[in-house]
Amino acid sequence: MAFEPISEHLAPAATVGRLIELTLGLSLPGSVLTLSPDEEVFAEEEEAAFVYKVVSGAVRTTRLLSDGRRQIGAFYLPGDVFGLESGPVHRFSAEAIKPTKVAMVRRSGVERAAAQDPVAARQLWLLAAHELEDLQDHMVLLGRKTAVERVASFLVKLSQRADTRVIDLPMSRNDIGDHLGLTLETVSRAMSQLARDRAISLPNARHVVLNNLSALTC
Amino acid sequence: MAFEPISEHLAPAATVGRLIELTLGLSLPGSVLTLSPDEEVFAEEEEAAFVYKVVSGAVRTTRLLSDGRRQIGAFYLPGDVFGLESGPVHRFSAEAIKPTKVAMVRRSGVERAAAQDPVAARQLWLLAAHELEDLQDHMVLLGRKTAVERVASFLVKLSQRADTRVIDLPMSRNDIGDHLGLTLETVSRAMSQLARDRAISLPNARHVVLNNLSALTC
DNA sequence: CGCAGGTTTGACTTCACTCAATCGGCGTGG
DNA sequence: CCACGCCGATTGAGTGAAGTCAAACCTGCG
Incomplete structure (x- = not known):
């Protein structure tokens, strides 16, 4: 079991200006957020301006039906990338499960990298493809x-x-x-x-x- | 209701050498398969050497559990692309639901196009991203x-x-x-x-x- | 030490599954 | 042209797996 700092901030604290390695061979300037349990990283329908990577702790993505039924899309652990969208807004909300640090980089930077560098573009595709594969297995689990x-x-x-x-x-x-x-x-x-x-x-x-x-x- | 040819071939018939527009701005040489109801396009675990697009008819992708329980991943209708994998093999099998024509292009050609053309690379990512979005909605449906x-x-x-x-x-x-x-x-x-x-x-x-x-x- | 939160277990209910019979529409052959 | 047969769809009756409601149990923390 990891030892976490004893107390967490009430608002997410950000460290700015670091270089974040989002995935192999795709590093971009970004910052690190520190989150307390149940603190939100982003909300459903919110503009998807950043892409995130778990540094430490754990994150869940959730969607709520109108009557309160909840589906958790995935759990993200250290090293996992989340919040990358193809459309304008986030389709799930994301919350820390326990004291957590997440790195964030501008989505525009990621898209620019992909537009210029075919290797970065491939990494982006692989990210989506792997998430798709996980979800396909999960669909079989839920369905059958x-x-x-x-x-x-x-x-x-x-x-x-x-x-x-x-x-x-x-x-x-x-x-x-x-x-x-x-x-x-x-x-x-x-x-x-x-x-x-x-x-x-x-x-x-x-x-x-x-x-x-x-x-x-x- | 569409009128289909009265009789279908016993083995898939292929027309070779056409130029297939897989998705907007990504056209590659390929061929068209003609399939009878329940005929297989590819099997689970089979090498994923081609990417497919429904021309007419309908296709289902399925996965079977060891005891026969079956999950249908998706239904593909005219215009839909399917069978694109990031790994070496197909993770679902694909079958025609009714008399169907599917266009197929070599995956190697698709990957080469993506490696050379950032626009093609983006289309590839969008393809995966949209399938991911559909699957996320489906997960909520199955789960809740x-x-x-x-x-x-x-x-x-x-x-x-x-x-x-x-x-x-x-x-x-x-x-x-x-x-x-x-x-x-x-x-x-x-x-x-x-x-x-x-x-x-x-x-x-x-x-x-x-x-x-x-x-x-x- | 006692409280609060999450977890476990129990009793009962309910929604979807199973098994089975019937229905219906389409295609074939008389 | 109509009757029959076949296959998929519908409906019914009974069962069962998971849900609901509720009580008891940890266990970490103030």
Whole structure:
């Protein structure tokens, strides 16, 4: 578990003027935001003037239906790029899940780089293509998997991303549910079920150890 | 309703050597395939050597889970590009839904064009970005909408794509179900429900008229 | 030490699924 | 031209997986 600064600012604090490496071979001047838990990076429908990269902490993107139902589009961890749009506005809002630092660069700078440098343009395409691939897998999960399968797939993916079998969950059961199309209670039950079957261990609610990858991949 | 040729070939027939306009300002040499209903354009895991564009008819992309559960990723109608991958292989299979013609161009040609021409590179990115946006909306549908809402949203989207309130459905209830994360019976019941509420009319199973857009957009 | 937040578990409900029968429209052949 | 058969769609009845509501349980923090 990472040690975070004890106190966070009430408003996002920005460090300006650094050079940000958005993705391999695409570095642009930008700044770093420091965010407290639940603090917003950008809102749905807001003008998409910046592209972001998680430095530390974790970010969720969310969309709200008119009656309050919520879908979490994705969780972004250190190194992940988010908020890149092709249209004028953001299609999801983005919030820090815990104390978080995100780097931001002007979108206009990114587009200019892509217009001039074919390598940068390719990186931009790859960014979108990889997000698309993740989302395609997630669609299959939402469309055709059971609650236990959804939670198992989610844990396996987190484990692959962190490249460890020991996962530190930054998000609540409610967040996981809103990502997997389930309620927080169903997520909790699915985790208990997996632990009962010895596929995972739950030293505590925010720590998961994957014991049996093949039992989870079914 | 379009009039299709009475008989189709048993194997896909190809016309070679035409110039294909994949997307605005990106034309490349390619050929046109003629496909019968349920005929495969490419298979999941197959090497992704071509990019395709629907000329006439309709195409579905599908992924199968080991136990036979099926998810339809998207339906592609005339003008739509599909099968563009960032990795070496196709992540879904693609099949014609009815008698269909698809244009195909070499992926290597597309990538070369993008490497040389920033405008082509941008078109490629936009292609991925728009597919990503569609998928994000679909994720919200799968994660958080009820059966009737899913069917309503699906019909509205088809209507917007065709720019008519009179929809000619090329796909079966089973296909719609596998796209919306429902069973064919639930799709049928949802349609009957919408017709009972006068939000749509069903002159027959494959024709839908949207009567009340606002009742469907809820 | 006690509170507050998130988590777990339990009891009951509900929406969509399953299984099954019937319906309907289209194409073929008598 | 009409009757039959076939396949997809519809409808019904019963089941089940996940949702809802509610209570109890941690556990980290003031």
